[in-house]
Amino acid sequence: MQTSVTKRGQTVIPAAIRKKYHIDAGVHLVWLDDGDTIRVVPVPNDPLLSLRGSGRGKNYTKKLLEERNIDRNRENSINEH
Numbered sequence: 001m002q003t004s005v006t007k008r009g010q011t012v013i014p015a016a017i018r019k020k021y022h023i024d025a026g027v028h029l030v031w032l033d034d035g036d037t038i039r040v041v042p043v044p045n046d047p048l049l050s051l052r053g054s055g056r057g058k059n060y061t062k063k064l065l066e067e068r069n070i071d072r073n074r075e076n077s078i079n080e081h
Contacts (some may be wrong), residue, residue: 032039
């Protein structure tokens, strides 16, 4: 899809993209420039709520506890010397 930019720097988001990503009036967009490309990312009204459930099945609690044990063991070995 292609759009043009007006003299005022405005452009139109194609309807198919607006519908797919739920970009309605009032939604904020973040422009990310990595030096080679530009990405436009919609910011949800409630970013924390939008993340709810995204970590399901990833065993983050187990990984966190394993990392804590590694840190604890490392601290104990430092304190012993």
